[in-house]
Amino acid sequence: MYFIPEQLNIQTQQLREHTVFNNWDVMTEGWYIALKSSDLKKATAKSCLLGKQRIVFFRGDSGSVYALDAFCPHMGVDLGLGNVIGENIQCLFHHWQFNENGQCVDIPCQEEVPSNVCLAHYAVTEKYGYIWIWPDQSSKAKVLEIPELEDKAIFFKHDEAYFRGCHFHITMVNGIDAQHLRTVHDLAVNMQASLCEPQPHHLEISMRGEFPQGNKRAQWMRKLFGGQYAYRMIYAYGTIGALTMMQNVKLFGKWNLPMLHMLYAYLPLKEKRSKVVPIYVTQKRKGVLGWIISHFLLWLTQRLFYFLKEEDGMIYENIRFNTNSLLKIDQPIAKYIAYINRLKPSKWSARDIGKP
Ligand code: FES
Numbered sequence: 590m591y592f593i594p595e596q597l598n599i600q601t602q603q604l605r606e607h608t609v610f611n612n613w614d615v616m617t618e619g620w621y622i623a624l625k626s627s628d629l630k631k632a633t634a635k636s637c638l639l640g641k642q643r644i645v646f647f648r649g650d651s652g653s654v655y656a657l658d659a660f661c662p663h664m665g666v667d668l669g670l671g672n673v674i675g676e677n678i679q680c681l682f683h684h685w686q687f688n689e690n691g692q693c694v695d696i697p698c699q700e701e702v703p704s705n706v707c708l709a710h711y712a713v714t715e716k717y718g719y720i721w722i723w724p725d726q727s728s729k730a731k732v733l734e735i736p737e738l739e740d741k742a743i744f745f746k747h748d749e750a751y752f753r754g755c756h757f758h759i760t761m762v763n764g765i766d767a768q769h770l771r772t773v774h775d776l777a778v779n780m781q782a783s784l785c786e787p788q789p790h791h792l793e794i795s796m797r798g799e800f801p802q803g804n805k806r807a808q809w810m811r812k813l814f815g816g817q818y819a820y821r822m823i824y825a826y827g828t829i830g831a832l833t834m835m836q837n838v839k840l841f842g843k844w845n846l847p848m849l850h851m852l853y854a855y856l857p858l859k860e861k862r863s864k865v866v867p868i869y870v871t872q873k874r875k876g877v878l879g880w881i882i883s884h885f886l887l888w889l890t891q892r893l894f895y896f897l898k899e900e901d902g903m904i905y906e907n908i909r910f911n912t913n914s915l916l917k918i919d920q921p922i923a924k925y926i927a928y929i930n931r932l933k934p935s936k937w938s939a940r941d942i943g944k945p
């Protein structure tokens with residue numbers, strides 16, 4: 590039988606519960622990754638499970654994408670089976686039609702359409718080749734961009750999604766866990782973390798350090814990239830992370846090297862698993878040489894990410910995360926947890942916060 594780690598050792602190893610962090614009943618407001626844009630052609634519909642919410646996405650004849658609660662208000666058939674007619678979705682069962690706002694606009698067996706027959710509709714946008722959804726009708730927030738690449742033309746590359754047997758809030762801790770760089774990745778780097786909230790609902794964490802002498806891997810890094818090492822994580826609404834590696838790095842201490850950027854898009858799945866979609870991003874450079882450099886950097890980002898991911902993978906498949914014994918060195922993690930706990934639960938949360 591499959592056991593969920595949080596349900597084990599309840600009496601002997603008490604778990605500290607959090608209002609939002611690592612809480613499967615809560616989905617915060619934020620942009621959630623849903624479908625590849627190329628997987629939703631014009632005049633087609635598809636349903637997806639996002640946490641505990643079944644949503645139908647459909648692309649109208651105009652090319653615009655819409656998202657509604659998936660179950661038809663008549664008898665509950667999944668609208669993902671239906672047909673798209675113009676900018677409406679038609680239920681497969683009795684052919685009721687709903688517009689982009691979820692309002693029922695046609696019932697074939699009668700002329701009158703009751704005004705109270707409607708579905709919740711959600712804000713959607715397309716970015717990085719994906720369709721993203723916000724668990725409310727509208728949002729002023731943009732899908733997270735790398736600050737250095739804002740308003741610039743970019744190249745991006747998706748990678749295969751990977752899955753973890755824990756809440757994605759826990760996998761997000763990885764980037765700021767200074768101790769594990771030494772113990773898991775064999776990087777003898779003494780990291781200093783600084784945290785700030787550059788805008789509401791965003792957390793920026795910069796990790797800086799020096800490669801000490803002694804460790805072979807660190808010495809090799811020191812020769813190639815100079816003595817300093819720095820990277821930065823930005824979390825937006827707790828649903829997307831942006832990692833920037835190779836900040837201020839000079840090759841052989843002389844030549845500035847470009848920074849490497851990637852995004853992590855997170856999604857809770859049923860049975861308490863999480864999905865993570867990596868997206869590599871770089872500036873679009875001009876000309877054939879620019880194309881080659883940009884794509885080389887995307888490839889390099891992917892290689893570095895694989896190197897780190899493979900060493901961590903089994904940790905996040907075998908963890909019952911608890912915050913009862915954090916040390917001083919774990920302060921960035923404590924601050925990150927406090928940030929997550931301040932995020933606003935969305936209407937997709939299974940219960941109101943504070944009303945268990
Ligand atoms: S169940 Fe959808 S129209 Fe009847």
Ligand SMILES: [Fe+2]
Nearest residue numbers: 763769897901
């Ligand atoms: Fe790691």
